Amino acid sequence: MHVFRETLDTSSGLTLSLVLFKNVQNVPQLRKRVMDGSLKCCIIKPCMIVHPFQIVVAANKAVINHKLGTMKTKTLFTEVLYNLSSSKNISQSLLKFGVHDDDKNILVAFIGKENESATLSTLQVIEGEQCPLDEITDFSDEGLIKKTYGIKDSEKNASSLLNSVVTRISTSDIM
Structure with missing residues (x-):
């Protein structure tokens, strides 16, 4: 099993776990279950992700906002999608970073105690190939990412795409 794990804000005691899938056959059912709360995870379009660190930053912001009571969305998982975006428009953020019924590649993000069994039970309902x-990077769409975050070629020449994206995520609250 290919699971990436990263400890989030140390005072939270929470861990972010990420799992990448391709050729997923049941995305509409997964989306429905995430939306109705029966799957406790976030499903992200991998074409919008440069590197896992991008999600770590967004998830950390979500956990801190949850702790402070300043979340802009209803759940921790939608807060991650919202924080991935540099937009202040919640609906637009969820549409850009959340999966659609016709998507075949997905990145599943879990936030919880490291030993939670929710991760394993959720992975069992995904009908696709784990990667x-x-x-x-095989799934990332650099052109779409640059357009979404408003990154010009001149900026990319001075900094990495990941640094530019993470800077926008980190500073979206103050801009």
């Missing part, structure tokens, strides 16, 4: 997370 190592280091293959995320």
Whole structure:
């Protein structure tokens, strides 16, 4: 099993777990279950992700906002999608970063105690091929990412795409 794990804000005691899938056959059912709360995870379009660190930053913001009571969305998982975006428009953020019924590649994000069994039970309902997370660059759409975050070629020449994206995620609250 290919699961990426990263400890979030140390005072939260929570861990982010990421699992990448391709050729997923049941995305509409998964979306429905995430939306009705029966699956406790976030399903992200991998074409919008440069590197797992991008999600770590967004998830950390979500956990801190939850702790402070300043979340803009209803759940921790929608807060991750919202924080991935540099937009302040919640609906637009969820549409851009959340999966659609016709998507075949998905990145599943879990936030919880590291030993939670929710991760394993959720993975069992996904009808697709699990991939190592280091293959995320095979799914990334650099042109779409640059357009979404408003990154010009001149900026990309001065900094990495990941640094530009993470900077926008980190500073979206103050811009």
